[in-house]
Amino acid sequence: MFKKQILLIALTIIGLSSYGQNSSKAKALLDEVYTKVMSYDNIYIDFSSALENTEANLKQETNGNVTMDGDKYVLNYFGAKQLYDGKKVYTVVPENEEVTIEDVNEDEDNVSPSKMLTFYKSGHNYQWDILQNVGGRKIQYVKLIPIDSNTEIKSVLLGIDTQTKHIFKLIQTGNNGTKTTITVNSFKTDQPLSSSLFTFDEKKYEDQGYYIIRN
Template identity: 25%
Template sequence: MTFAQYDARALETLDAMSKKYKSIPAFEANLAYTLTNDTEKVNEEFKGKITVKGDKYRLVLPEQEVINNGTTVWTYLPEAKEVNIDSYDPNSDEINPSKIYETYKKGYKYLYLQDKTEGGVLCEEIDLVPEKKDAQYFKIKMFISKKDKSVQSFTMFDKSGNRYKYTLTKFNANANPADSYFTFDPKKYPGVEVIDLR
């Protein structure tokens, strides 16, 4: 059993990956999202799309959309015709998709494991382990492309045996979404019930 630490090799790769994403004003990517739990025999896969611009992001999955403009989070459930509105807390333990490339900087130990091919791309496999024992996820496994330092996939492991894996494909670094794309306008969704949790 290797104890998680602050591994210099992992840090070098993570810093290069972080620098790459910070230099991109906005990006879009297709997303494959897999939830597995071996004990519960769960294996679900969804396809979606993520758009990120600075602190803002919009995550579109078949059953929900999550929109965050940096201060407010809207969770839209098309089938239920409802949207939940909440304040965004940048200090919460929630993993923010627009900040996955910075997650390691605060509250995590990191360890380089091996070079491994993931989705046909040679990657460095790096584990992030939270310093807090009661963290929501006990590990985040990242596969970072050796060639261009892009994130190929990341998997979050929680204590109840769930594994949430996000794989990024069709990465577009030249996206130019309008700021309005990162807010939810109920007028455009007739009949939607607004639940304000703020």
């Protein structure tokens, strides 16, 4: 679940690195988004997330933030923290006083946000969707529809700020009726980062009595 949420957040931040050909306008806009964002040294994003399924009477809202520098990232979400230092993934859940440490198989695991984007490199059709005015900002939506009818995802809408070429909103609709919406509240680039930001201090959590799980 946590990795799937990171995928959505990463997609919201970076955009897509390869696109279908059925909509030249959609492809051109997404190309601009990708080129713009890949020019940054690092990215910090503050976001809000909403998960809703009316049939299941489910509604869940939360805020989070993520800092990305190349493949490395630190994500704070649902009261948990996940850090990827380029080699291992560390998930800290204070509520359970638990830390999970996982090795990364780069050939199999889509762990880093940049690698997780490959999920969207193929298998989708793209459509030019509606244009909305949000607080004076023009948000152009592009719709991604999976070609594989067996996928859990029915569609993904990406709302792109036409001036900044940053993604403002992502709306994913599942075949089970669940809708996940991620809205970007703050987008900062090329920030001064601490040299220890992506370094995990295992001893600190051991001293606090956290249970360490190694997978």
